[in-house]
Amino acid sequence: MLDAEGLSVGSGAKRERFPFGSVQADVERAVSEATGKTAKPSSNEECGAGPMQFAQFGGLMLNFQDGKLTGWFADEGDEAVTGDGIRPGIPLSGLQSERSVKRITDSTLEGEIEYAMPDGSTLGGFVSEGADPRLTSLYAGMSCFFR
Helix, strand or coil: CEECCEEEECCHHHCEEEECCCEHHHHHHHHHHHHCCCCEEEEECCCCCCCEEEEEECCEEEEEECCEEEEEEECCCCCCCECCCCCCCCEHHHHHHHCCEEECCCCCCCCEEEEECCCCCEEEEEECCCCCCEEEEEEEECCCCCC
16 A cells, blocks of 8 residues: 555555665565565666666556665556555546545646645645546655656
């Protein structure tokens, strides 16, 4: 499950919590075991916050810097759901009926939003344009967006 401070993987007594700052190898191991997928690594030396490394697990990309979890980015996929049940792919109208959603009108990134989780924390995301906009992705923590 994804949240504004990191992520949790597994279920019941086997659930592990990984807040931002957790060791990359530990996070990748747990997510790989939980999803049955092997990480697809990549990196970008030109991020605004400095060089970053990434581990892609289907629709979930984990962001790392200096061997520590710094953020996540989620597209549609089974791996991507928040603690309050929100996942990319849902209609924006459904999210708006459940949560406070704010479009980021001064963003240089098209369709950027913020939404308030039940605990009061905020997640970022993107929505499609058109007559029936959908939540296309979510993110939290440090990312490598070029604004």
